[in-house]
Amino acid sequence: xxxxxxxxxxxxxxxxxxxILAMAAFKEGKEVQAFPSFGVERRGAPxxxxxxxxxxxxRIHCYIYxxxxxxxxxxxxxxxxxxxxxxKPGGKVILNTSRQPVDFSFPATREPKIYTVDCSSIxxxxxxxxxxxxxxxxxxxxxxxxxxxxxxxxxxxxxxxEKIPHRSAENAKAAREAFDETRD
Numbered sequence: 151x152x153x154x155x156x157x158x159x160x161x162x163x164x165x166x167x168x169x170i171l172a173m174a175a176f177k178e179g180k181e182v183q184a185f186p187s188f189g190v191e192r193r194g195a196p197x198x199x200x201x202x203x204x205x206x207x208x209r210i211h212c213y214i215y216x217x218x219x220x221x222x223x224x225x226x227x228x229x230x231x232x233x234x235x236x237x238k239p240g241g242k243v244i245l246n247t248s249r250q251p252v253d254f255s256f257p258a259t260r261e262p263k264i265y266t267v268d269c270s271s272i273x274x275x276x277x278x279x280x281x282x283x284x285x286x287x288x289x290x291x292x293x294x295x296x297x298x299x300x301x302x303x304x305x306x307x308x309x310x311x312e313k314i315p316h317r318s319a320e321n322a323k324a325a326r327e328a329f330d331e332t333r334d
Contacts, residue, residue, distance in 0.1 A: 151204035152300060153214040157233055158223030161193040163287025166313070167221070168199035171291055173309040174301040175203040183208050196231050203300055220262070221294060222246065223269070223286055228254075237262060244297050244332075246270060246286055251333055265297040267332045269324075276320040288314065288321035292328035303329045 154171070158164030165186040172184035183202040200214045216236040225247045227233060234256045237243070243262045245254065248271065251264040273284035288310050295303045306329075307322040314321045 151202055151206075151208060152219065152298075153217045154201040154203070154219040154221060154294075155214050155217040156197075156199040156201070156221045156223065157227050157231060158197050158199075158287075159193075159227070160195045160197050161283060161285070162197075162223045163285050164197045164199045164221075164223055167223075167287030167291055168201045170288065170306070170309045170313050171201050171294060171301065172203070173313060174291070174295075174305040175201075177305045177309060178301055180204060181206060181208050183211070187213060196227060217241065219244065219294070219298060221290060223290060225249075234262070242297055244290065244293050246290055263297075263334065265293060265332050265334050267293040267328045269293070269328055272324050272327050272331070275327075276317075276324045278317065278320060278324060289324040289328040292325035292330075293332040295325075296329045296332040297334065 156164040168184045172182035176182045181204045187198040219242045222245045241262045244265045246269040247266050248268040251266050269286035269289035270284045272289045273286045274281050279285035291306045295306050310322045311318045
């Protein structure tokens with residue numbers, strides 16, 4: 151079983167992104183769970199969402215405390231929220247930023263593999279949200295597909311087409327572009 155924790159801010163689409171990733175994995179015959187955790191429910195407040203993907207039935211139903219993968223939609227959360235708490239040693243961190251992976255360091259005990267992609271710029275190019283508040287959830291799923299190999303980009307794009315009723319083609323194209331632009 152692979153456990154993924156999404157960190158973002160209200161309005162960035164972390165919860166919907168978690169759901170779409172689960173749907174993409176389900177389309178590939180996997181067992182899945184996706185669920186959110188809310189604190190203060192307002193735009194801009196930190197939000198956490200969780201996804202589990204497995205080849206066998208998932209029998210646990212709790213938050214993900216020790217993720218294999220972290221997906222960080224907002225780099226301003228670094229240092230403001232304990233993002234890497236519980237990250238398994240050698241885990242993966244997928245980060246929305248224009249910076250390179252070598253520009254980031256996390257606790258040495260975790261030694262994660264870091265992937266970056268500028269989902270904000272991609273979302274703006276496709277008219278997803280506004281330049282001040284781009285909606286990046288679908289773009290970052292392309293990066294998740296590339297960095298993890300858990301699901302194919304085709305399954306991600308198909309799930310986006312089904313789960314996003316408005317501007318689904320643009321969202322799918324954003325995911326494909328992020329897939330192609332992910333840096334490690």
